[in-house]
Amino acid sequence: MASELKVPTMAEFFASGTVPEVLFWVGCAGSFDDRAKKITKAFVKILNKANVSFAVLGTEESCTGDPAKRAGNEFLFQMQAVTNIEVLNAYEIKKIVTACPHCFNTIKNEYPGLGGNYEVVHHTQFLKDLLSEGRISMEGGSFKGKRITFHDPCYLGRANGVYEAPRDLIRKLDAELIEMKSCKQRGLCCGAGGAQMFKEPEKGDKDVNIERTEQALETKPEIIAAGCPFCNTMMTDGVKNKEKEADIAVMDIAEMIAAAEDL
Amino acid sequence: MQYLPNVIFVILLIAGIGFFVKNVSKLKRNIFLGKEESLTDNKPQRWKNMAMIALGQSKMVVRPIAGALHIIVYVGFVIINIEVLEIILDGIFGTHRMFAVLGPVYDFLIGSFEILALLVIIAVVLFWTRRNVIKLKRFFKPEMEGWPKNDGNLILYIELVLMILFLTMNGADYQLQQMGAAHYVQAGAFPISSMIAPVFEGMSISSLVLLERAAWWLHIAGILFFLNYLYYSKHLHILLAFPNTYYGKLTPKGQFKNLQSVTDEVKMMMDPDADPYAEPAEDAAVPDKFGASDVQDLSWVQLLNAYTCTECGRCTSECPANQTGKKLSPRKIMMDTRDRLEEVGKNIDANNGEFKDDGKQLLNDYITPEELWACTSCNACVQACPISIDPLSIIMDMRQYLVMEQSAAPTDLNNMMGNIENNGAPWPFNQMDRLNWSKES
Numbered sequence: 064m065a066s067e068l069k070v071p072t073m074a075e076f077f078a079s080g081t082v083p084e085v086l087f088w089v090g091c092a093g094s095f096d097d098r099a100k101k102i103t104k105a106f107v108k109i110l111n112k113a114n115v116s117f118a119v120l121g122t123e124e125s126c127t128g129d130p131a132k133r134a135g136n137e138f139l140f141q142m143q144a145v146t147n148i149e150v151l152n153a154y155e156i157k158k159i160v161t162a163c164p165h166c167f168n169t170i171k172n173e174y175p176g177l178g179g180n181y182e183v184v185h186h187t188q189f190l191k192d193l194l195s196e197g198r199i200s201m202e203g204g205s206f207k208g209k210r211i212t213f214h215d216p217c218y219l220g221r222a223n224g225v226y227e228a229p230r231d232l233i234r235k236l237d238a239e240l241i242e243m244k245s246c247k248q249r250g251l252c253c254g255a256g257g258a259q260m261f262k263e264p265e266k267g268d269k270d271v272n273i274e275r276t277e278q279a280l281e282t283k284p285e286i287i288a289a290g291c292p293f294c295n296t297m298m299t300d301g302v303k304n305k306e307k308e309a310d311i312a313v314m315d316i317a318e319m320i321a322a323a324e325d326l
Numbered sequence: 327m328q329y330l331p332n333v334i335f336v337i338l339l340i341a342g343i344g345f346f347v348k349n350v351s352k353l354k355r356n357i358f359l360g361k362e363e364s365l366t367d368n369k370p371q372r373w374k375n376m377a378m379i380a381l382g383q384s385k386m387v388v389r390p391i392a393g394a395l396h397i398i399v400y401v402g403f404v405i406i407n408i409e410v411l412e413i414i415l416d417g418i419f420g421t422h423r424m425f426a427v428l429g430p431v432y433d434f435l436i437g438s439f440e441i442l443a444l445l446v447i448i449a450v451v452l453f454w455t456r457r458n459v460i461k462l463k464r465f466f467k468p469e470m471e472g473w474p475k476n477d478g479n480l481i482l483y484i485e486l487v488l489m490i491l492f493l494t495m496n497g498a499d500y501q502l503q504q505m506g507a508a509h510y511v512q513a514g515a516f517p518i519s520s521m522i523a524p525v526f527e528g529m530s531i532s533s534l535v536l537l538e539r540a541a542w543w544l545h546i547a548g549i550l551f552f553l554n555y556l557y558y559s560k561h562l563h564i565l566l567a568f569p570n571t572y573y574g575k576l577t578p579k580g581q582f583k584n585l586q587s588v589t590d591e592v593k594m595m596m597d598p599d600a601d602p603y604a605e606p607a608e609d610a611a612v613p614d615k616f617g618a619s620d621v622q623d624l625s626w627v628q629l630l631n632a633y634t635c636t637e638c639g640r641c642t643s644e645c646p647a648n649q650t651g652k653k654l655s656p657r658k659i660m661m662d663t664r665d666r667l668e669e670v671g672k673n674i675d676a677n678n679g680e681f682k683d684d685g686k687q688l689l690n691d692y693i694t695p696e697e698l699w700a701c702t703s704c705n706a707c708v709q710a711c712p713i714s715i716d717p718l719s720i721i722m723d724m725r726q727y728l729v730m731e732q733s734a735a736p737t738d739l740n741n742m743m744g745n746i747e748n749n750g751a752p753w754p755f756n757q758m759d760r761l762n763w764s765k766e767s
Contacts, residue, residue: 271650
């Protein structure tokens, strides 16, 4: 295992009068959720290994407002957005990478209208760029030949048309990528979007994450790959519900790359 | 007396088209009950979308069987309607097969119309089978009971009858041509109807003329009826798909609109120079209502969406909430919006152009909060719609009303929003602990 994580903050960069190449927007899940924190750390390990000059906002970061907006509270969303934009603009941020498709979508699409203009990329896009620039190398390692299915996060895929970056990375791991019956444009939601993560579902026949997990299990995967902390939680719960957690892992793509590199 | 048929024809034509125009103006009036929204940007992309999605049917073929059948009916109707032009001119001037002068071109046209007509009949029968024999699941949701189900079948019956009349007319004509009947010039190729012509053998010229004329009149009358049926049915999409795809959303699907009235408010709150005690100006406008509780709160494009919906149910069949048995059905959102809009329109008609409060609204009376809260905002419905309808935007506008005007969010969501307000995360964690993960092993 590599040594301690190096996680510089924007405040530190600012104090030393330098600017990082990119801001890593950690997001609420990545900061507080125990499962998602592992994704955050895995991504940081890769950034450290590749010597990427990055920073986080740390305690200056706040919720993007996505769940508030999708729950119908436009006022709370804009308060969050404007506050965040003030911080980002004060640090003259140009480029943002995030491992959360909800943060990604909100900052990329909904902040410009409120004065926040940045180049925003999802961590799978960022990792793919690092790879093609030769800044990281990838070998399959333990993932070689594994059956992996990728669950498209709605806010990465349909919402923003990013389908290939995560798939390219899985292929680079020499894994066998198997598609579910509904994937890409027709991928089924995990059930967490639109603020559903934070409430009980409405009455129905079953939970959305169970339906999606069943679709994933049809591919007989060894790993269900995800690119969103909320999808990750929903799919993990689904796999547990099916009592398959001993055989099937739900992993973020960053975690897979970090594990393959033994970071 | 000689000109009696011409006169009757012209009266029929004027009545048919006139009634249609009247309904179109009502349609327009209803659509523009919606809020203004300027969509004059990026015209090249809009034309391209219309050409690809509406004209080119690019999203229909995502489902190959329905897509292929639909293209047959679509192409069939568009092309066969060239024939309607001849029928209209013949009707006005009392001529017969006026375009016969085109010679071989005419033969080719009539021949291809006939082949298309047969294909349309086959496609319509298969469509009917899907709805009534195979009973495809998406046609049997609660919102499809009653009129929507009958409407769907009725359209298929009308199309079938029109095609049969067209072929009967041609078959009788062909037989009359063979018999050398007066006025029936040798013109046109009849690859399909010549096959049914033997049925007419042994019929006298006068009864054949009667048959041909009856089919001719019923065909054009049927087309005029169908034209006027559109406004009362789900079938308006054959016209509205074009403007609807033109005005469809161009921004990424995940981008929801920011409310300008809220932006103004937030900017003022953030402005250190703003006077917190300032009284609103005397002539200040009444603040906008947030979100939508009735059709007038929606934008005109959302109302155009509602009239454009042809209730195919692709949205509902892709909806994760609907797939797992929740009440939400994006198709029902569109159907309810149209039904309520029609009700409001009739109310205005009945009250001399003024809407009189009827104690009803789209929210609760048509769409329940339970449906709205089941949405995951995943955009599957938006992606699935073959003609760029956006049910999600209506759902989000109505949630906005529930939360911002009525504070009627589910308790869990209120807790989540309280957390964001207090500590900048949807969970009750201290913002000062946001970087703790970096120190945990």
